[in-house]
Amino acid sequence: MPFSSLGLSPALLKALTDQNFTLPTPIQEAAIPAILNKQDVLGIAKTGSGKTAAYVLPVLMNLQQSIGVKNRHVNVLVLTPTRELAEQVKEVFKTFSKALTQPVKTLAVYGGVSINPQMMALQGVHVLVATPGRLLELVDSNSVSLASIQTLVLDEADKMLNLGFKEEVNKILALLPKQRQNILLSATLSNDLEHIHQILLHEPVVIKIAEEE
């Protein structure tokens, strides 16, 4: 199935061609239409299977539609376990949002660096990619409001739990609007993750891509 049959805009299709993405990976083929349809998604597929673009593309499409109405606060929150992943995800958002006519501002925030430049950079951000601890610091200092979040993504959710972020993630969840889309990506599905996904996801589309034998 080509990317062009998944419901993406001509601008994003052009960006995919520019990136030499010719065919969607299995997780992309299944997740893109579900996310465009505003459904919750649980996506389990091994590392390297293209999970980032599987949510970045449809999230950008959906964001384009709401950006005119609610452009004053962060619309999309992506939580990642590490700063390296936060930077990578931000880059993928930047790469694909270049193609769009409506400007989309993406920022990555994480600990281990000073917080002040991040506070300054938050103005006008649509997509915030964050590690949990730093995000809570920014919330505690009133630097960011999470009240307009329409889409929450938990990337590498398995690693997030393994690194002990459960409590921080729960604190963040309590600050988000109840009405929102939730997307959870992981390489594995542990018992802990089963538990989180049952709390977090509302009638999710469950996508499990089996490893080739």
Ligand code: ADP
């Ligand atoms: P995961 O999050 O599942 O570990 P990534 O999203 O990091 O995987 O993608 C792994 C690599 O595959 C990246 O270098 C990405 O640019 C590339 N990639 C993703 N989707 C495609 C595609 N449809 N065609 C070609 N390359 C792709």
Ligand code: MG
């Ligand atoms: Mg990934």
